[in-house]
Amino acid sequence: MKVLLLKDPKEDDCGQDPYIRELGLYGLEATLIPVLSFEFWSLPSFLEKLSHPEGYGGLIFTSPRAVEAVELCLEKDNKTEVWRKSLQEKWNAKSVYVVGNATASLVNKIGLHTEGENCGNAEKLAEYICSIVTSNQRTQMSSSLLCWTRRRKAVKGRFWNLPEAPCTPLGLRLQERHRKGMCSERSSRCEEMRLGA
Structure with missing residues (x-):
């Protein structure tokens, strides 16, 4: 069975995304598709x-x-x-x-x-x-x-x-943008990184 993961890839100590590794242990083939991009x-x-x-x-x-x-x-x-x-x-x-x-x-x-x-x-x-x-x-x-x-x-x-x-x-400020074609509901959303003065 194939699984589609809509998230940013992250490498663990083994150099592999932990979700892909864990799903693989159960015979599932996972594909990662990053859906967000960020701009500071x-x-x-x-x-x-x-x-x-x-x-x-x-x-x-x-x-x-x-x-x-x-x-x-x-x-x-x-x-x-x-x-x-x-x-x-x-x-x-x-x-x-x-x-x-x-x-x-x-x-x-x-x-x-x-x-x-x-x-x-x-x-x-x-x-x-x-x-x-x-x-x-x-x-x-x-x-x-x-x-x-x-x-x-x-x-x-x-x-x-x-x-x-x-x-x-x-x-x-951090602008979080949904990658084109991945989210039709919202094209972009802004979040602010808050810092103390």
Whole structure:
């Protein structure tokens, strides 16, 4: 039997998409068709924020796309060396929270140490952060929140006394576009990557 998977391919340690491998174990032949493409907007504005870790209490990554935005910023403006020599260490002196092991793995690849990856979703990560950060620290903390709009609500509600920074748009936007011919209902949808100032 053949199976059609409408998703982006991801390689595991074996160099194969885990869905294809798992379905293959049951005699199913899987074909992957990526249905979305992504375009980041305003990366220079984001890079400016990323270049000044002293203005933030930490980072919160809620998706692999957020990590991709960091990588693109560093590659595009040849900041990889500056990242390795200076910025990476400064960000590692702060808390770097992530949702999920896949995102944690990608954040680790850019040299950052993570916590919270076992929480599983944005709401549980927010609960985790609130459980380890005191009320005073939360009031003083201004974290960069790198997440999809749909996850923002889950996180924002947990930081009730945190300054508005975690959900203030800083100009880094992600346009999610359905690939031509794959989705007739919607031709495109915009999501904003939200970062704290």
